[in-house]
Amino acid sequence: DAGVIQSPRHEVTEMGQEVTLRCKPxxxxxxxxxxxxxxxxxxxxxxxxxxxxxxxxxxxxxDRFSAKMPNASFSTLKIQPSEPRDSAVYxxxxxxxxxxxxDTQYFGPGTRLTVL
Amino acid sequence: RKEVEQDPGPFNVPEGxxxxxxxxxxxxxxxxxxxxxxDCRKEPKLLMSVYSSGNEDGRFTxxxxxxxxxxxxxxxxxxxxxxxxxxxxxxxxxxxxxxxLTFGTGTRLTIIP
Numbered sequence: 001d002a003g004v005i006q007s008p009r010h011e012v013t014e015m016g017q018e019v020t021l022r023c024k025p026x027x028x029x030x031x032x033x034x035x036x037x038x039x040x041x042x043x044x045x046x047x048x049x050x051x052x053x054x055x056x057x058x059x060x061x062x063d064r065f066s067a068k069m070p071n072a073s074f075s076t077l078k079i080q081p082s083e084p085r086d087s088a089v090y091x092x093x094x095x096x097x098x099x100x101x102x103d104t105q106y107f108g109p110g111t112r113l114t115v116l
Numbered sequence: 117r118k119e120v121e122q123d124p125g126p127f128n129v130p131e132g133x134x135x136x137x138x139x140x141x142x143x144x145x146x147x148x149x150x151x152x153x154x155d156c157r158k159e160p161k162l163l164m165s166v167y168s169s170g171n172e173d174g175r176f177t178x179x180x181x182x183x184x185x186x187x188x189x190x191x192x193x194x195x196x197x198x199x200x201x202x203x204x205x206x207x208x209x210x211x212x213x214x215x216x217l218t219f220g221t222g223t224r225l226t227i228i229p
Contacts, residue, residue: 033216042221043160043203056216091159105217107159 002026004108006092012114018080021111024073025094033093033105034067034077043091049075050097082115089113117142120220122204127225133194137223139204140186149180149187150205154222160203163189191225199227 005024013019025032033048047057052069060067064083069075079086089112093105122139129135141149149166164171166178166187177190187206191198204220 043219045216045218048216104162107161109159 004092004094004106006090006108006111008111009109010112010114012116013082014116015083016081017115018078019082019086019113019115021077021079021090021092021113023075023077023092023108025075025092026106027073028096029094029106030097031095031105032069032075033095034075035091035093035107037089037091037110038087046077079113082113084115087113087115118220119143119218120204120206122220122223124221125224127223128228129194129225130228131194131196134190134192135194135225136188136190137202137204137225138186138188139220139223140184141204141206141218142185143206143208143218144182144185145208146185146206148207149178150207150217151176151178151187151189152203152205152219154201154203156200160219163202194227196227196229199225201225 004026007022031050034046035043036046037043044059046059047067048055049069052072065079067077089110091107091110093107095105120141127135151163152160153163154160164173164178166180168180170179175192179188201222201224203222205217207217
């Protein structure tokens with residue numbers, strides 16, 4: 001069974017360029033999460049979706065960041081324009097709907113973004 | 117104050133030893149607790165949930181102390197493969213089955229042969 005798929009795995013770009021990160025969640029999962037991980041701040045939730053609808057985007061750092069989920073099998077995180085401080089590993093995770101406390105989020109391998 | 121605080125380590129422990137980590141959380145309304153494991157340059161993966169009564173999974177034991185707002189992870193008979201960063205995770209619980217997770221910055225563990 002395929003896990004969460006992210007692309008690209010690595011991205012190097014120059015300041016001011018647009019960056020688009022892509023995610024395919026596990027089939028049948030209703031929740032999709034975008035995280036950013038840095039050494040200084042650890043893993044931070046940026047935004048999450050339920051049934052393709054954004055539920056909480058309070059973690060999105062600023063207007064330069066936007067996320068979409070046009071269907072149940074695809075989501076994008078876009079940064080425009082990119083800045084060096086956006087350099088981080090961006091993870092996508094998905095989770096099924098469940099009423100138990102053992103909900104698990106399944107993470108993709110991440111996209112390592114470097115903005116020069 | 118951070119919502120979830122962990123000692124970043126590193127903890128360098130000889131193989132076979134027992135090691136314990138603590139994690140404190142600031143939101144007393146937090147209802148679900150987890151330990152995730154993250155290997156170097158890999159994604160986080162769920163290690164175990166933490167229940168109010170404490171729970172054990174093989175060599176791993178997790179405890180929750182709501183009064184003091186901390187959770188702990190104990191690893192017995194440590195193996196080289198236990199080397200990783202351990203992330204403490206808490207979440208409030210609503211009527212939905214899932215909520216956003218708040219991660220600690222992690223405790224780095226290295227098992228020495």
